[in-house]
Amino acid sequence: MSIRLEEAPAAASAKRKLARPELLAPGGNLEKLKMAIHYGADAVYIGGPRYSLRSNADNFTMEEMRQAVKFAEGYGAKVFVAANIYAHNEDLAGIADYLRELEAVGIAAIIAADPIIIDTAMKVAPKLEVHLSTQQSTLNWEAVRYWKEEGLPRVVLAREASMADIIEIKQKVDVEIEAFVHGAMCSSFSGRCVLSNHLTDRDSNRGGCSQSCRWKYDLYQAAADESGQLLAEGVPLFADEEESFTMGSKDLCMIEHIPQIIEAGIDSLKIEGRMKSMHYAATVVYAYRQAIDSYLADPDNYKLKPEWLEEIHKAANRPLNEGFFFQVPGAKEHIYHEEDKQAPYDFAGIVLEYDAATGMALVEQRNYFKPGTELEVFSPDGVRFRQTVDAIYDEEGNTLDAARHPLQKLRLRMEGPVQPMDMLRKKFMSKKSKK
Numbered sequence: 315m316s317i318r319l320e321e322a323p324a325a326a327s328a329k330r331k332l333a334r335p336e337l338l339a340p341g342g343n344l345e346k347l348k349m350a351i352h353y354g355a356d357a358v359y360i361g362g363p364r365y366s367l368r369s370n371a372d373n374f375t376m377e378e379m380r381q382a383v384k385f386a387e388g389y390g391a392k393v394f395v396a397a398n399i400y401a402h403n404e405d406l407a408g409i410a411d412y413l414r415e416l417e418a419v420g421i422a423a424i425i426a427a428d429p430i431i432i433d434t435a436m437k438v439a440p441k442l443e444v445h446l447s448t449q450q451s452t453l454n455w456e457a458v459r460y461w462k463e464e465g466l467p468r469v470v471l472a473r474e475a476s477m478a479d480i481i482e483i484k485q486k487v488d489v490e491i492e493a494f495v496h497g498a499m500c501s502s503f504s505g506r507c508v509l510s511n512h513l514t515d516r517d518s519n520r521g522g523c524s525q526s527c528r529w530k531y532d533l534y535q536a537a538a539d540e541s542g543q544l545l546a547e548g549v550p551l552f553a554d555e556e557e558s559f560t561m562g563s564k565d566l567c568m569i570e571h572i573p574q575i576i577e578a579g580i581d582s583l584k585i586e587g588r589m590k591s592m593h594y595a596a597t598v599v600y601a602y603r604q605a606i607d608s609y610l611a612d613p614d615n616y617k618l619k620p621e622w623l624e625e626i627h628k629a630a631n632r633p634l635n636e637g638f639f640f641q642v643p644g645a646k647e648h649i650y651h652e653e654d655k656q657a658p659y660d661f662a663g664i665v666l667e668y669d670a671a672t673g674m675a676l677v678e679q680r681n682y683f684k685p686g687t688e689l690e691v692f693s694p695d696g697v698r699f700r701q702t703v704d705a706i707y708d709e710e711g712n713t714l715d716a717a718r719h720p721l722q723k724l725r726l727r728m729e730g731p732v733q734p735m736d737m738l739r740k741k742f743m744s745k746k747s748k749k
Contacts, residue, residue, distance in 0.1 A: 334610055335575075336582040338394075338492065339599045344378050346592040347393070348385055352735050353596040353694045354603030357392040358382070359425060361588060364412060365397040365405070376415055383420035392422040397435075398447035401428045410438045417442040425470065436465060445492065448472055448504055453479060455486040462489040470584070473504045473566070477578060477639045484579035495568040495575060496598055496626075497586025499637055501527040501561050501648065528562040562649045567634035569626060570618055572605045590629075593661035593680075596737060597629040600694060621696070628659045628739065658742050662689055665736040666723065675728045676709075683740050684716035690739045691732055698736065701729040 339355035341347030347358050360382065361373040374382065379393070386393050395416055399405065413435045416424060423443035426432050427450050435444050445468040446452060446461050458469050468490035471480065475493065484491060500507060509526040510516050516524045534548030566586070568575060575583060583606070585598055601622045609616045626634075635647045660681045667676040683689065685705055691698040706714045707725040717724055 335580060335606060336492075337599065337602055337606060338582050338584045339595055340497075340585060340588040340590065341382070341393075341595075342588040342590065342592075344374065344382060346588075346595050347382050349592040349735065350595040350599050351386055351389050351391045353599045355391060355599050357394060357422070357582070358386065359394040359396055359584075359588075361396050362412070362416070364408070365399050365401070365431065376419055379416070379421060380419045387420075393420075394423045394425055394445065395421050396447070397424045397431055398427045398449050399431075400449070401430060406430065409434050413439040413442060423468070432464070432466070443467055445490075446470055448494070451504060451506065455483040458483050458487045458489060458491075462487055468492055468582070473499060474638045477574060480580060481578050490581040491579065492582035492584055493575075493580050494566060494586055494637075495580075495583045496566055496602065497590075498632075499563040499566050499643075501563045525562075528560050530560055560649055560651070562632070563643065564633045564635045564647050564649060565631055566637040567626060567631075568636060568639065569601055569605055569622060571636070571639070572602075572609050572618070573613065573616060576606070576609060591661060593737060593739070594629040597625050597692070600692075600696070601625040603694075604696075625696075627657065629657055631657060659690070659739040660742050661737065662687075662740045663717070663724070663738040665691075665732045665734055665738070667734060668728070668732045670731060673727055673729075674725050675732050677724050677726055677738065679717045679722045679724055680720055681740070682716065682718060687740050691728070691730070692737045692739055693733065693735075698732065699730045 336356045337354060338357045338359060339350035341350055341358040341360040347360060350358050360379070362379070363373055363375065374395075379395070382393050397413075397416075401409070409431060413424070413431075417439035421442060423445050424431075424435055425445045425447045426435065427447035432444050432446075435442055444466050446466050448470045450457075450461075451472040451474070452458060452461070452469055453472050453475050458471075461469050466489075470492040471483070473494050475483075480491060480493060502509065507523070507527075510524045513526045514524045532550060534550055537545045537547070537549045539545060583602065585595075585602065587594055587598070604622050605618065608619075632649060635643065637643065637647075662681050662683045663677040663679045665675050666678055669675075683703060685703050687703045688700055689703060690700045704727060706717055708714055709723050709725065711725070714724070
């Protein structure tokens, strides 16, 4: 028997208000999670060893989750776990035990789409919030109301929801709404693509998407013989392989519309990218953190600072657009040919330690640089300063002609004070220059 609105449980209809919009960032592994939180995320979503749609990410063990929760607590942040697959029969074993473990290590919420995972979590892990995944493709206020009545405090809307849709949903349903504001878009309807299944036998909705839309394809025109019978092979429309095309969509970027997003009542602003680098996570989080805090501090005099948008473009991005927020994307919102590199900077290293007396920093290298390279020092407060590398030393003090080995610990003299977890960036260098 269905529950009528007036019979909805009190817990499901209780108001839950956030003090300010939450900035939710991806955490592909423990290192990326720490950087996202350090650079301003209020919450981070991660994948566990099972039930996540990013099976190729560096997903977390239970021990890593404990470390993540402890680190997040030091910043007043939360950790969510994606458990957003659509389960097949063989996936069902162990779900209850897994959810109990998540609750025990202090995970704040799971992000789920399959009703069996949602129902099981509510039964066996009552302290674990359940947020409805975007995989449910929720677009209208009645569907949102349904999930609220089922006891879910938050709904992650489909990427295809417009700003008008979101405003109407918030007006008619008192529930937390989470929406993607930055990152990759699906060229199909979000959560419904089966292209990867057919081409590679990798299930998009069980964590195996091969991103077939971003492959290069040849285009053929159908051809027929004299009798009108279609031939097995068509006529190629491109003269050479360089003319092959993709079907990938441009990335979403809504930093220029923070006032509209906040005024629409979106409770959680979500950044996509668990497979992206920690440089990407830190840079994008920083930019949105600055924009959100600036607007909340003085809405009447808020202005988007050009340096925030500049920071967005320093991370590894495809061309950007506004997704479905204001109009249905057309042909111009897709990428049909290989694009030039968007990000003008590479991640060169991360500061581990700094000795103010000597001005020397211990740095963990991430990309090649050498004496004469200009480095930009980036922190949660923005760009600290820029300097040209004068000399590079290994941990024993030996002089090196270049920083060639990823994760090698090096010593650099800094022209200004730095702090652990500050990042070093350099202008993008082509492979021909790395000699």
